[in-house]
Amino acid sequence: MQDLLGKHIVLGLTGGIACYKSAELCRLFVKAGATVQVVMTEAATQFMTPVTMQALSGRPVYVSQWDVREDNNMPHINLSREADAIVLAPCSADFIARLAEGRSDELLSLMCLARPIEQVPLLIAPAMNREMWAHPATQRNLQQVAADGATMLGVGSGWQACGETGDGRMLEPAQLLEDITAFFHAKLLVGQQVLVTAGPTFEALDPIRGITNHSSGKMGFAIARAAREAGAEVTLIAGPVHLPTPRGVRRIDVLSALEMLEAAEREAARASVFVATAAVADWRPASHSDQKIKKDGSGLPPVLNFVENPDILATVARSPRAASGALFCVGFAAESENLAAHAKAKRERKGIPLLVGNIGPLTFGQDDNSLLLVDADGVRELPRAPKLQLARELIAEIAARLPTRTSA
Numbered sequence: 001m002q003d004l005l006g007k008h009i010v011l012g013l014t015g016g017i018a019c020y021k022s023a024e025l026c027r028l029f030v031k032a033g034a035t036v037q038v039v040m041t042e043a044a045t046q047f048m049t050p051v052t053m054q055a056l057s058g059r060p061v062y063v064s065q066w067d068v069r070e071d072n073n074m075p076h077i078n079l080s081r082e083a084d085a086i087v088l089a090p091c092s093a094d095f096i097a098r099l100a101e102g103r104s105d106e107l108l109s110l111m112c113l114a115r116p117i118e119q120v121p122l123l124i125a126p127a128m129n130r131e132m133w134a135h136p137a138t139q140r141n142l143q144q145v146a147a148d149g150a151t152m153l154g155v156g157s158g159w160q161a162c163g164e165t166g167d168g169r170m171l172e173p174a175q176l177l178e179d180i181t182a183f184f185h186a187k188l189l190v191g192q193q194v195l196v197t198a199g200p201t202f203e204a205l206d207p208i209r210g211i212t213n214h215s216s217g218k219m220g221f222a223i224a225r226a227a228r229e230a231g232a233e234v235t236l237i238a239g240p241v242h243l244p245t246p247r248g249v250r251r252i253d254v255l256s257a258l259e260m261l262e263a264a265e266r267e268a269a270r271a272s273v274f275v276a277t278a279a280v281a282d283w284r285p286a287s288h289s290d291q292k293i294k295k296d297g298s299g300l301p302p303v304l305n306f307v308e309n310p311d312i313l314a315t316v317a318r319s320p321r322a323a324s325g326a327l328f329c330v331g332f333a334a335e336s337e338n339l340a341a342h343a344k345a346k347r348e349r350k351g352i353p354l355l356v357g358n359i360g361p362l363t364f365g366q367d368d369n370s371l372l373l374v375d376a377d378g379v380r381e382l383p384r385a386p387k388l389q390l391a392r393e394l395i396a397e398i399a400a401r402l403p404t405r406t407s408a
């Protein structure tokens with residue numbers, strides 16, 4: 001998806017090994033639809049050539065404030081005025097110290113100081129050795145730079161180029177792209193606690209086998225990500241799926257419907273929005289064998305009995321907090337036919353303000369989907385689109401329906 005279409009990003013590189021990741025970050029920005037202007041410190045050019053960054057961004061790289069290519073000879077003014085954001089990745093300890101002091105003795109720091117603070121956000125992805133990161137001077141400088149209006153994108157933890165292990169690694173390019181994309185989104189859900197269930201459940205027959213369904217969890221994970229982008233605190237209760245956790249989202253893994261119910265009831269007690277996208281098994285085996293069920297030689301299959309699982313959405317929707325309006329409940333219905341009729345009936349049966357219908361076989365495992373929103377006013381279709389785009393549209397619909405809407 002072209003999440004950054006129309007955005008112009010100035011990508012600043014400072015001196016550190018993590019410059020090798022900035023080549024990929026630049027590529028991801030361009031793939032996401034952004035135009036990218038690279039500016040490098042002299043030290044950064046020791047780690048990555050401007051030629052590589054020029055080739056990837058499609059624009060000549062700026063390194064010096066004395067660059068005569070600009071008619072007015074003021075690249076620091078011209079480049080910063082055009083930007084929707086300046087992203088420093090990697091940002092060295094030395095550069096953070098310079099920003100904290102308001103220094104401007106080379107092009108990149110001069111450009112950061114000369115940018116119109118209200119219009120051009122500065123986003124910082126630090127990268128350094130763990131001792132440099134933990135040093136009080138670095139932490140003091142980071143606090144100062146944040147207090148001066150910059151947005152800190154955080155650091156990763158793990159093996160470092162110096163051979164040590166700890167905090168201070170630059171975040172991976174895909175993580176940075178996710179955070180920077182989120183940065184540009186309208187903060188429609190600031191102050192909201194959003195709880196999402198996603199994926200299938202797995203109802204065990206014995207230690208080896210069980211009953212599940214084709215839900216991939218993609219829609220629920222996209223909703224969790226979109227809610228986070230909108231500024232909410234997000235908890236995601238996930239059945240067994242193979243998906244990475246969206247950035248900034250708290251994830252709780254469960255297997256069975258009973259486990260999912262237990263987690264959902266506990267977490268719903270402090271949520272303000274509950275979105276139930278999980279494809280919860282309607283039934284579970286009546287008994288669970290501790291040992292693998294073996295063939296008994298009779299040639300007959302085992303007799304399996306089932307009991308109905310609790311209805312997680314209806315249970316949460318019946319809670320006093322939902323009834324009082326403190327918890328806004330949204331359900332999903334995966335049907336195979338007669339979507340509008342089934343979705344309307346399900347909304348009334350569950351007693352929820354908003355029900356989202358989709359056709360199961362057309363959504364399970366797919367990257368795109370179409371949704372039918374059913375509320376007290378009627379039915380509205382969100383036409384086929386990538387699940388993340390639909391999730392963002394759904395989050396806007398939810399935000400518009402919340403009793404006390406906070407926006408930033």
Ligand SMILES: Cc1cc2nc3c(=O)[nH]c(=O)nc-3n(C[C@H](O)[C@H](O)[C@H](O)COP(=O)(O)O)c2cc1C
Binds near residue numbers: 014041092094
């Ligand atoms: C091999 C090598 C790797 C370095 N890696 C880092 C690093 O990851 N983070 C950092 O803050 N400084 C690192 N430094 C030190 C910076 O390059 C040095 O502080 C430099 O002055 C930064 O200049 P700049 O902030 O203008 O880019 C490294 C130095 C060397 C020689």
